[in-house]
Amino acid sequence: xxxxxxxxxxxxxxxxxxxxxxxxxxxxxxxxxxxxxxxxxxxxxxxxxxxxxxxxxxxxxxxxxxxxxxxxxxxxxxxxxxxxxxxxxxxxxxxxxxxxxxxxxxxxxxxxxxxxxxxxxxxxxxxxxxxxxxxxxxxxxxxxxxxxxxxxxxxxxxxxxxxxxxxxxxxxxxxxxxxxxxxxxxxxxxxxxxxxxxxxxxxxxxxxxxxxxxxxxxxxxxxxxxxxxxxxxxxxxxxxxxxxxxxxxxxxxxxxxxxxxxxxxxxxxxxxxxxxxxxxxxxxxxxxxxxxxxxxxxxxxxxxxxxxxxxxxxxxxxxxxxxxxxxxxxxxxxxxxxxxxxxxxxxxxxxxx
Numbered sequence: 001x002x003x004x005x006x007x008x009x010x011x012x013x014x015x016x017x018x019x020x021x022x023x024x025x026x027x028x029x030x031x032x033x034x035x036x037x038x039x040x041x042x043x044x045x046x047x048x049x050x051x052x053x054x055x056x057x058x059x060x061x062x063x064x065x066x067x068x069x070x071x072x073x074x075x076x077x078x079x080x081x082x083x084x085x086x087x088x089x090x091x092x093x094x095x096x097x098x099x100x101x102x103x104x105x106x107x108x109x110x111x112x113x114x115x116x117x118x119x120x121x122x123x124x125x126x127x128x129x130x131x132x133x134x135x136x137x138x139x140x141x142x143x144x145x146x147x148x149x150x151x152x153x154x155x156x157x158x159x160x161x162x163x164x165x166x167x168x169x170x171x172x173x174x175x176x177x178x179x180x181x182x183x184x185x186x187x188x189x190x191x192x193x194x195x196x197x198x199x200x201x202x203x204x205x206x207x208x209x210x211x212x213x214x215x216x217x218x219x220x221x222x223x224x225x226x227x228x229x230x231x232x233x234x235x236x237x238x239x240x241x242x243x244x245x246x247x248x249x250x251x252x253x254x255x256x257x258x259x260x261x262x263x264x265x266x267x268x269x270x271x272x273x274x275x276x277x278x279x280x281x282x283x284x285x286x287x288x289x290x291x292x293x294x295x296x297x298x299x300x301x302x303x304x305x306x307x308x309x310x311x312x313x314x315x316x317x318x319x320x321x322x323x324x325x326x327x328x329x330x331x332x333x334x335x336x337x338x339x340x341x342x343x344x345x346x347x348x349x350x351x352x353x
Contacts, residue, residue, distance in 0.1 A: 004029035004092075004308060007061035009082055010073030011036025011045055011054075013165035014096055019071050020049040022304040029069075029308045035061045044170050058082055062089050069119075069311065071304075072096050075178060077186050080105040087112045087120070094307050097123035098195045099325035101186040103333055106326040113322035121307040121317045122325035124196050126203045129298035130273040134204055134257060134264045137275060137293075144261030149205050149240040151255035152268075153196035154189075154248035157220055180222035188224025190215060191332055194244035198230070198328050200255050201242055203319060207235040207327065207350040212343075213335035218247050230335050235350065264293075271295075327351055 006023060008015055011034055023031050033053040036042050042054035055061065062070055062085050069092035072083050080100045086093050093113070099122055100106040113120040137143060155161065158179035166173055178184045179192065190213075202208060210233040215225035227245035234240060254268035262277030273293040280286035301309070303320065310317050327349045334345040 004068045004311060005032045005066055006030065006069045006071060007033045007035065007064065007067045008071040008073055009035045009058040009061055010071075010075075010096075011038065011041045012073065012075075013162055013169075015071075015073040016041075016045055016165055016168040019073050019094075019096075019304070020045060020051070022302045023071075024049065025302060026304045026308045028312070029304075031071075033061055033064070033067070041169055041171075048168070059085070062086050062091065068092060069094065069307075075184060076101055076191060077184075080109045083109055083120075084112055087116055087118060090116075090118065092119045092307070092311050093121070094304065095120065095122040095322075095325065097325070098187070098191045098332065099322070099329045101191065101329075101333075103326075103330055106329045110322045110326045113316070117314070119307065119311045119314070119316055120322050121303060121310065121320055122322050123303060123320065124199045125303035125306065125320050126199050127299075127301065127306060127317070127319050128271065129295040129300060130266050130271050130293075131200065131203060132298050133273050133293050133295055134266070137264055138204060138257065138259075142262060142275070142277075143257060143259030143264065146205060146234075146236055146238045146257065146259045148238055149201050149255065149257045150242075151197035151200045151240070152243040152252045153193050153200075153254075154243065154245040155193060155251045156249040157226070157246035158192070160249075180220060180224070182223045185224065187332075187336070188215075188217075188222060189226050189244055189246045190228040190335055193246065194228055194230070194242060194332060194335070195328060196253070197242040197244050197255075198232075198331050199324075201232060201240045202324070202328060202331070202351070204255070204257050205232075205234045205236065205238055205240055207352065208232045208240075208331050208347050209235050210344050210346050211331055211334040211338050212345075213338040215336065215339040218245075220246055225336075225339075228335065228339070230331075230338075232331070233344075323353075324351060
């Protein structure tokens with residue numbers, strides 16, 4: 001297999017900040033075409049990231065027989081539509097998060113992904129060293145029986161995020177962000193940032209069976225939620241809490257997993273993992289035994305490097321695959337329903353199916 005030829009559809013913020021920079025680090029693959037609506041953005045990004053061609057047609061990229069893989073970098077409601085087109089055209093697919101705002105669409109995508117020999121990676125990417133190390137500790141029984149978990153992923157909001165994007169795009173500030181437009185974005189902070197918290201908890205705790213959620217709008221100029229908290233019932237009997245929002249100016253990316261023999265904690269924004277266990281089973285005031293886990297033996301990859309590696313191996317990613325993304329999507333949709341109806345909502349899909 002020679003150098004993989006990759007096309008990106010969508011020339012907005014996520015292409016500028018994530019996909020194009022990370023693809024520059026993916027050995028054995030190159031972005032050969034970028035498609036989008038605005039010529040000025042296309043010209044700027046092609047110049048900055050050495051992309052030789054651009055087009056205004058997403059369909060042209062997907063139909064090109066010389067393209068091996070397609071990165072879907074469009075607004076949320078368009079993900080599955082173009083992902084399905086790319087799979088039908090025989091392309092490998094790198095899918096932007098969230099997978100969909102529709103459970104029927106998410107299911108269609110899973111069926112298509114699992115019926116093809118093409119490699120499909122669905123963000124968010126959780127195969128980071130501290131997450132993989134936490135999974136190993138759990139699988140080895142070092143935490144005992146898992147009882148509860150917590151994750152929070154939140155930031156200052158799309159306007160803060162896009163301020164940096166506009167510098168990359170060499171554009172003037174724009175207050176008319178599609179994230180805040182309920183008709184264009186369809187969903188708010190829960191799908192934008194909460195997807196990370198939920199994905200990490202599912203990776204470590206397993207399938208979710210029910211969701212109780214509250215969403216609210218605290219400070220942002222939108223009809224969509226800018227803050228959300230969820231209680232998750234896991235199939236293993238444990239409970240989890242996931243928090244998210246666009247109103248956390250100090251930014252938080254963290255998780256902790258608790259069990260009958262100890263706990264692991266990943267402090268916010270560090271990428272570290274700490275293991276705590278009791279030094280006594282009879283004295284609750286005895287000091288904790290603390291170990292910072294050595295992560296040097298775990299692979300350090302971004303999602304695009306992992307995607308290319310999986311393509312060359314002819315496999316789907318073991319964690320960030322379409323079935324995983326469908327389960328996370330159902331959890332988030334159940335969260336919106338729970339908040340709207342003030343009730344607990346069941347989740348029917350399982351990772352193990």
